[in-house]
Amino acid sequence: MTEATLPMGREAGRAAGWAGRNWAVLFLALEFAAFTAFGTHFVSLENVQNVLVACTFVLLLGIGETFVIITGGIDLSVGFLMGFGTVTCAKAIVLLRTAGVPLLAAILLGALISLAVGLFPGLVNGLLVARLKVPPFLATFGMYGITYGAAEIICNNTQITAPEGTGYAGNEYLFYWVPGKVLSFVRPEGLSEADLRGMVTLVPIIAVITFLVAALFAFVLTRTRFGRHTYAIGGNMDAATRAGINVPRHLTYVYVISSAFAALAGVLFVLRYVTGTSDAGSSLMLDAVVAVVIGGASLYGGKGTVKGTIIGALIIAVLETGMVNLGIPTFNRYIAIGGILIFAVLIDQFFPDLVGRGK
């Protein structure tokens, strides 16, 4: 008899273990199901793509934050770094255009300039944390103030509107499909009005860029020496030092990565919304941290995955779009996200064995 029940018990235990490890995925599915059941046209091609677009900025900031949190640090500056990125990018494009540079070149150069400038705050954060041993919370909070101020000075306390045409790339889709007629990579021309109305746009470009970058950094984190060192530093810094890892240099890289992601988010924001504004990402910093923590990372370091962060960002994005869909006042998103955050950590506290160790 015991022999008969034992495998079942083991199976149940395994199922519970799986559920505990993957509660975030289950939660996402549940959320999706709930909004599908109660919302109107929640599962439509258009809305699913809305979710993908809604999660891009949180996801970009979140991936950089994942690396930082795995090392046991935190980067509070990413939100205003993103704002700083939008402002430098928009300003650069505007200046290049007035200097007579063609539009495409101006956009590319502006994006590159913004990305390059965006590396410096991370470098400073990294040097402060790694060399001067400033606690990450304080170093990056200082940088939060500095980048906010700098962005406000560049944009003179108003929005910078990028030249017309900048939004073209950011609002493009990968495929255009007129059922039964055309399937093309570029916006098809010479269509009748009826065809245009029936045209289906598939996969927004900024989501493609975001998920490609996410895949790349998931690979870096799980399959390369850089990723292994990141986990090692967060798991046990002394051991990492003794194992010959150049900890200060590695930490500096990690903060630079975080800052670069914020700059990339800023550039994509300009491409999408054609404006640069210092508070473009002011509310996203916390969302990013929440996404990382929901994804199973620990603020004590050594734990976290890009996959988890993607799920965390999706949970937030589905929540946001679903609330809009149901007509629930968006204020409630703050309550929901706060609740989920605490729930995530409680699960981690009570079932420490369930939640995986990153790899």
Next chain:
Amino acid sequence: MEERDVVRGRRAASRILPYIGERWSGFFLLFLLVAFSLLGRNFFAVRNFSNILYFATIYLLLAAGETFVIITGGIDLSVGFVMGLVTVVSAIVMRDLHAAGAPPAVSMISGSVVGLVVGIFPGLINGYLVARLRVPPFIATLGMYGVANGVMLNLCQGFPIYYLPPQAQQIGNLFVAYFLPGRSFTFFRKPPGMTPDDIRSLVGIVPVTVLIAAVVLLVFGFMLVRTRFGRHTFAIGGNLDAALRAGIAVPRHLVKVYVLSSMMAAVAGVLYTFRAGIGHFTTLSSSYELFAIAAVVIGGASLMGGRGSIGGTVIGVLILNVLENGLNITGLPAFYRYMATGLILIAAVVIDQLTPERRPAGD
């Protein structure tokens, strides 16, 4: 002989440098005051100093509560939105009672009391999460940050609460003393029978809200250094295991500390309501909590716990507010304030790192 001089000089330097390092924030505040007095017109004036204190009140209260939390090695990110929540709640109570025809005193007192009572709960939940369920303080209070923000916005629907009893704003903007140069000096009320010229030259000395904040700060400053509650706070932050072994009821103490922090935010919220005469919700980008934390750290506390003082926190708050006021008066745009705060914060920690002689002590 020369050698001896050099040695003596070095010895003096090695004594002076830590001395300055330990008190750099005080020196820095002094430096700011002198610099702005020289640079800005009308900076060195009773009216302006009153003004600085007026704007500093909210931060003083938030930062004082935060000081206790940070000394235990925790952090409270929710204070800004708890303050906003209390402001909105107390304003709604005042507005509704006033509209129902209750006497102004009744509606104002009930509004304040309800606000203060509501302010206990976020702290209780934070404390319970941190002390009993062992949620990292950063996460627990970040969750509360979201919840308080959401509840606050739901209550006010994203609009300020108007139509409070008009007396509220009058009370909130009283001064402890009024000075009419050469004519009169009165306490708590404006001199009667003033001409328009008189009103212009009337100087209010110390806003009442500042007095309230000062009393609260004195009480808690005393509590931190002279009572068992304060000693236990330092003990927990200094060495948690030792505190446990010494028989301190750590979980209960931690809950009290988080309640204290959220109560301070509630007091700040009620004062805010009285001062503004409307229930103003906290906006996302106002970052009260971060400025409060910055002030505590500039004041010499360590985020690792075990170190900090109310006096230091007051200096930290004053540095940030003098800076803002001074930058304004010298004509620099307000957003330099953010840069300056960031730079000073980083400087504070770097100086702290470079002065290893600093003993972990509270007073």
